[in-house]
Amino acid sequence: MKTWHIVAFIVAVAQIAQAIAQAHEDDLLFGEENGQVVVIQPQPHPIRTMSSVFGSFILDVGMDFYWEPNTGLDHLRSCRVQQVWITPGLQATKSGFGTVFCASGCPNFFNLPTNGTPHHHFIFGASQPGVYVWDVRAVNAVARDGRPLADMAHPYRIYMVAGNVRRLFGSVNAPNYQGNLYNLPLTVQIRQAGTVVAQQSQPPNRTARYDYMVGFTQSGTYTVVAKLSKHLSRRADNFNLSSAHRLDWTFSTPGDVNNDDVIDDADLLQVLFAFGSSDPASDVNGDGVVDDADLLTILFNFGAVGEGSQN
Numbered sequence: 001m002k003t004w005h006i007v008a009f010i011v012a013v014a015q016i017a018q019a020i021a022q023a024h025e026d027d028l029l030f031g032e033e034n035g036q037v038v039v040i041q042p043q044p045h046p047i048r049t050m051s052s053v054f055g056s057f058i059l060d061v062g063m064d065f066y067w068e069p070n071t072g073l074d075h076l077r078s079c080r081v082q083q084v085w086i087t088p089g090l091q092a093t094k095s096g097f098g099t100v101f102c103a104s105g106c107p108n109f110f111n112l113p114t115n116g117t118p119h120h121h122f123i124f125g126a127s128q129p130g131v132y133v134w135d136v137r138a139v140n141a142v143a144r145d146g147r148p149l150a151d152m153a154h155p156y157r158i159y160m161v162a163g164n165v166r167r168l169f170g171s172v173n174a175p176n177y178q179g180n181l182y183n184l185p186l187t188v189q190i191r192q193a194g195t196v197v198a199q200q201s202q203p204p205n206r207t208a209r210y211d212y213m214v215g216f217t218q219s220g221t222y223t224v225v226a227k228l229s230k231h232l233s234r235r236a237d238n239f240n241l242s243s244a245h246r247l248d249w250t251f252s253t254p255g256d257v258n259n260d261d262v263i264d265d266a267d268l269l270q271v272l273f274a275f276g277s278s279d280p281a282s283d284v285n286g287d288g289v290v291d292d293a294d295l296l297t298i299l300f301n302f303g304a305v306g307e308g309s310q311n
């Protein structure tokens with residue numbers, strides 16, 4: 001082994017040790033609040049930086065039951081940690097369990113306690129630079145005294161930043177939408193000369209540090225286009241992507257139920273065919289029913305085109 005090999009190895013081991021030591025204070029602590037299982041802390045989860053090790057990116061994420069400080073007792077007897085959404089390319093492994101969380105083909109849940117303890121750590125890994133998202137909910141929880149608890153109402157989000165990426169983050173608003181924005185995926189594209197250079201999608205999450213955060217390895221001047229499902233796209237021209245930028249989006253034109261960025265007869269027909277049903281894909285205003293309010297919204301916005309589809 002050459003000297004620089006040994007030095008590189010020692011540095012990598014030190015980075016892994018540091019990544020694991022730092023993780024502990026950010027462990028997800030599950031407890032009870034008003035008859036419902038919740039993540040007591042950290043709230044919201046801080047933006048996490050993945051460590052670069054041998055050309056990949058890793059992050060240790062821990063979880064445990066919350067202990068009441070004055071009694072030293074856990075709130076919970078048991079719960080299941082259920083993945084709700086994960087960015088493709090991110091996966092979590094645990095020694096003895098293999099890959100537990102990933103975009104497809106993994107168990108995507110973990111029961112607490114397992115093997116007699118609620119305290120567990122997972123190593124998240126990604127091979128490419130980027131911003132990664134992991135959304136989870138605790139479900140089927142039982143309180144210390146045996147009471148069943150209501151499931152977590154909203155997914156809890158961890159943002160993980162891998163490598164040198166230019167980040168966009170901020171709020172996502174859709175003032176005419178009455179449903180849960182989490183059900184409407186957001187896609188953010190960067191374009192140059194009308195061509196999409198890169199894009200990233202995720203559900204907006206109101207309970208996270210930011211409603212959305214995406215990352216791109218490119219730097220320079222781009223047109224940024226954001227589209228929220230069922231709504232026409234918005235855009236920011238001549239945007240200089242250099243480090244981290246706040247970019248808040250308001251999607252004020254709903255009615256694009258087929259998501260082609262135009263509100264026209266195709267949207268009208270989709271809503272007419274679903275009229276009177278509760279088809280979520282055709283429910284323009286997210287109130288749970290497809291009715292004349294949805295039809296009127298489409299008629300009112302008929303012919304409108306998203307900013308990302310205009311010259």
Ligand SMILES: [Ca+2]
Nearest residue numbers: 256260262263
């Ligand atoms: Ca449309």
Ligand SMILES: [Ca+2]
Nearest residue numbers: 285287289294
């Ligand atoms: Ca509706």
